Amino acid sequence: MTVEAPTAPPRSGLGRGTALTLAVAGALTVANIYFPQPLLDAIASGLGVSGSAAGLVATAAQIGYALGISLVVPLADVARLRRLTTALLLLTTAGLLVAAAAPNLATLTIATVALSTTTVIPQVLMPTAASMAGPAHSGRAVGMIGIGLTLGSTLSRTLSGAVVELSDDWRTAYLVSAALTGALVLVLPRLLPEHGAGDRTVPYRKLIGSLPxxxxxxxxxxxxxxxxxxxxxxxxxxxxxxxxxxxxxxxxxxxxxxxxxxxxxxxxxxxxxxxxxxxxxxxxxxxxxxxxxxxxxxxxxxxxxxxxxxxxxxxxxxxxxxxxxxxxxxxxxxxxxxxxxxxxxxxxxxxxxxxxxxxxxxxxxxxxxxxxxxxxxxxxxxxxxxxxxxxxxxxxxxx
Missing domain, CATH: 1.20.1250.20 (MFS general substrate transporter like domains)
Structure with missing residues (x-):
């Protein structure tokens, strides 16, 4: 009678180094939503507006992020992931640069909506990492990306405040964020699969219409x-x-x-x-x-x-x-x-x-x-x- 050795659990297709890099990318990109929050008083002084008016920047970030989750994230099922992430990173970087140079609150608010709509990389990475890790390890992958998002949203407020304190200019925080986001273009896309797992022939309108x-x-x-x-x-x-x-x-x-x-x-x-x-x-x-x-x-x-x-x-x-x-x-x-x-x-x-x-x-x-x-x-x-x-x-x- 032959006794079979127990089957080892399947290994994850997502290496630790790649998972850590994806978590860092998630942290850096989600930070774009939250780092302006401690800067609102400095923005108000710099642009000559009231504090309540400057608060529109924080609101615009949340509105843009919700729009991006609704209209952009579904594309990760069917799009070329490397091309999608490259485009999102470049558009976000451009939005941050426009925000840094904004001459008035209206320009800053519009730029914030735009860059927040495209900085949804974290919500693209979450399901992608789960697919790369495989069914037996998807929880670990989600946990790793989740840690990145938590650290990015938390530490970004502290770090942006420190940058402004040192530079005495709120625009510097936007320039630093633009540099970090732009640098990800050189690293992140090549770590991802070429395509999403879904049917690439599905038109965009049908893709969004399938949500309900x-x-x-x-x-x-x-x-x-x-x-x-x-x-x-x-x-x-x-x-x-x-x-x-x-x-x-x-x-x-x-x-x-x-x-x-x-x-x-x-x-x-x-x-x-x-x-x-x-x-x-x-x-x-x-x-x-x-x-x-x-x-x-x-x-x-x-x-x-x-x-x-x-x-x-x-x-x-x-x-x-x-x-x-x-x-x-x-x-x-x-x-x-x-x-x-x-x-x-x-x-x-x-x-x-x-x-x-x-x-x-x-x-x-x-x-x-x-x-x-x-x-x-x-x-x-x-x-x-x-x-x-x-x-x-x-x-x-x-x-």
Missing amino acids: KLLLAHAELRLSAFLGATVFAAFSAFWATLAFHLAGPAFGKGVAWAGLFGLFSLPAALLSYSAGRLSDQRGPLYVNTLALACVSAAFLLLGTLGGSSMAALVIGSNLLVYGGSCWQIANQVRIFRLDEQIRARLNTLFMLASFAGGAVGSLTGTALYGTYGWSGMILGCGGFLVLAAGGLVRGRRIG
Whole structure:
């Protein structure tokens, strides 16, 4: 009787060096959405406009990013990936240079919408990396890119502020970002497959028109979209009101302290890489359950002690970042296990749902905080988590 040796798990087609480079590329490009936020006061002074008017730049970045996710990311299913990423990087670099030279707020706002629409490389890399890694390692790939996005969005605010502090000119930050983004043209495209996995003959109008049908066809997508929206709503409500809470009588801290919380929570962001490996080994539903427990513990701590304790705020924000990052990774791993030919469109729908949830959460959180204070905001977040728990229970039938 012959005993067969156990079959080794298939090796990933995405090497560590390539995965790390893709994560760095994701970090550098997603930074283009967030680095202007600390510069708004300097932009207002430099262009001679009010602070509220300068805030249009941050809003324009979010609008452009949403447009890019909706209209550009689906192309990754069918386009020549190397050509697509090259074009996006060049267009983003051009937009950053126009922004750096903008003579007025209108030009800067239009340039911001344009460059934010094309700086969607991170959402192209996520499904592409999952395909390159293969089914057995897709979670690790998603986790690696996710870490890059978290670090890029967090550290970009700190670094851009430092650049402006040293140069005494907000335009320098745009020039530095343009140089970094342009340099990626020499590296990133050659690491990617030549083509997306989908049917290259599908016309663009049909590609975009297929999005609603995909949502109706895939229960796993509907589950991930709902889960992503609900927890990101609670996540966004916390960050939208943190600066007001820190400035209140309990702490009396300036606006800069809210930015520091991004750095305080970096350990949790780095630890969330484990969510990809756990999703590969135990499944997304298992990771969703752990993540929801972590996020719930965060809001329980924030609600009981976060009203007056800085330590509780720091610990709670770490729990929230860790749970929220793991939650998103698990949801994306779930949808990337569906048809490889439509992964970019699946990611488009998931990200749009998450963005919508974040917008609702920010509006709800600030409204509740303004009327009922910190405790009211926490209770509102608890309502979002109850919805997420209900979706998770229902999702056990799907897996």
